[in-house]
Amino acid sequence: MRLRSLNFLTNPSRQNRQFAVIGLGRFGRAVCQTLHEMGCEVLGTDIDEKLVTQVLTQRIASHAIQLDSTEPESLKEAGIFEMDTVIVAIGNYLQESIITTLNVKEAGVEHVIAKASSEIHGKVLQRVGADRVVFPEREAGCSLARTLNQPALLERFELDPENSIVEILVPETFHDKTIAQLELRRRYGISILAIGDGDKFVTNPNPQERLKKGSIMVVIGSNRNIQRLPI
Ligand code: ATP
Numbered sequence: 001m002r003l004r005s006l007n008f009l010t011n012p013s014r015q016n017r018q019f020a021v022i023g024l025g026r027f028g029r030a031v032c033q034t035l036h037e038m039g040c041e042v043l044g045t046d047i048d049e050k051l052v053t054q055v056l057t058q059r060i061a062s063h064a065i066q067l068d069s070t071e072p073e074s075l076k077e078a079g080i081f082e083m084d085t086v087i088v089a090i091g092n093y094l095q096e097s098i099i100t101t102l103n104v105k106e107a108g109v110e111h112v113i114a115k116a117s118s119e120i121h122g123k124v125l126q127r128v129g130a131d132r133v134v135f136p137e138r139e140a141g142c143s144l145a146r147t148l149n150q151p152a153l154l155e156r157f158e159l160d161p162e163n164s165i166v167e168i169l170v171p172e173t174f175h176d177k178t179i180a181q182l183e184l185r186r187r188y189g190i191s192i193l194a195i196g197d198g199d200k201f202v203t204n205p206n207p208q209e210r211l212k213k214g215s216i217m218v219v220i221g222s223n224r225n226i227q228r229l230p231i
Contacts, residue, residue: 017041020083021061022069022100024051027115027136028089033060045069045078069100072107081107088114088130091121098124105129152231154216165193165220170211171231180207188228190221 017040021032024046032044032055044061046052047068055064067074069090080086086104090097094117101114105128114130116122122133147153152169159165174182184190194201195209195217202209211217219226 018083019043019085019087020045020078020080021087021089022046022080022104023089023091023097023115024048024055024064025089025091027091028087029055029060031087031089036061043078043080043083045080069103070096072103075100075103076107080104081109083109085109085111085113088112088125091115091117091136094121094124097121098128101125101130102128150227150229150231153226159220162224163220163222164226165218166226167216167218168229168231170195170213170215170217171229172213173230174211175213176210178208178210179205182211184219188221189225190219190229192217192219194218 019035019040020043021028021035022045024032024044028044028046029051032042035042036059042061042063044052044055044064045067046055046064047066049066052064052066055061065078067078069075069080069088075081081104086109088097088101088104090100097114097116098121101112104112111132112130113132113134114125116125116133116135117137122135125133143156146156150168152171153166154169155167157165179192184192192205194203195205195211195215196202197215201216201218219229
């Protein structure tokens with residue numbers, strides 16, 4: 001199961017398939033490539049001609065254009081204002097990132113996601129209208145720490161900052177016990193949504209189902225409660 005595929009729960013632009021990514025650094029290129037691989041229409045832009053050429057050569061976006069995103073005219077000409085979602089992937093150039101976010105919001109783009117390089121940068125991006133601000137380095141750091149702490153936790157989909165759906169290996173202490181015997185709701189405040197072996201899952205498993213060490217369970221609960229599981 002790919003929990004990332006549950007992104008539609010929080011992604012307002014699922015129905016809209018036209019994206020522009022402004023800034024083709026490592027983060028911007030990763031966004032372009034992933035959207036493109038998922039079959040979305042993606043326009044990548046950067047002020048640096050070399051990066052634009054690289055994106056075209058590697059075919060990680062449907063289109064790529066060199067432009068200065070601080071110039072509203074250039075954005076308009078490139079058709080950026082007609083996109084449903086624009087990702088401002090400029091982290092280190094504060095002024096350019098802020099002006100670009102302001103430009104696209106002022107022109108009426110509905111969903112604007114901006115990358116921030118610090119807390120204060122994030123606040124300013126919100127003030128100029130970003131609908132969502134992401135802190136990739138911080139998020140990657142948190143996610144790494146969680147995996148190090150709970151190596152049996154295979155995947156996590158965050159419903160909100162406090163609650164998640166996670167895919168975890170059935171711990172040794174749960175081996176050969178039925179779901180009913182484990183009383184996970186009462187003891188840990190979590191619920192099992194599915195169990196399986198990675199390729200095939202049974203959803204809403206029967207409480208009499210026995211768990212096997214090494215198989216996978218998908219559970220929902222608060223991060224605090226998930227943290228308490230013996231994995
Ligand atoms: P990453 O951590 O994603 O690799 P980076 O350090 O490569 O980021 P940033 O400094 O965040 O890159 O900038 C991302 C991209 O934004 C760069 O490739 C840069 O050329 C581009 N960029 C900067 N200013 C503008 C601008 N005014 N218009 C368009 N692109 C710009």
